[in-house]
Amino acid sequence: MVRRETFSYTVQARCSRADAVALLSDLARQGELHPLIVRVRELPPRPGARASYAITDRLELGPLSFPVTYQADVLVVTDDEIVTVARQQPGTTVRNRTRIREEDGLLQVDVEITLAAPAPLFGYAFRQARAAHLGLAGRLGAVLDRLSDGGPVAG
Secondary structure (H helix, E strand, C coil), rough: CEEEEEEEEEEECCCCHHHHHHHHHHHHHHHHHHCEEEEEEEEECCCCEEEEEEEEEEEEECEEEEEEEEEEEEEEEEECEEEEEEEEEECEEEEEEEEEEEEEEEEEEEEEEEECCCCCCHHHHHHHHHHHHHHHHHHHHHHHHHHHCCCCCCC
């Protein structure tokens, strides 16, 4: 049995829409933001994908630390939406839908993450995904602001 749950967050930044789309649609650059990623390797795009990647995260379970590699595809990139999906065995998927809009002189980045996983793995996978993506959210605004200033991305 597969369980599915969604969480979301919003980040505000003072940067151009183009800068935000460029950063968020290039998964090779996510290692600069995502607290679990240790390696990103670009792959030939899968059918229906604009870009595909093999991404390795470093996960922890109690005192143990171990690498997990999964495939991620960028499916949609427009000036106001980015959709990616990551797949890991056994049967775990993370779908990320990011919408970008301008409001009151700021760029609003609205992110919705949906994780699906087999019931026995779901609790651990969901906790890891939510913690990692909320960690990414905590860094994203400052990184986007630095892009608008012409500064380096890494912080």
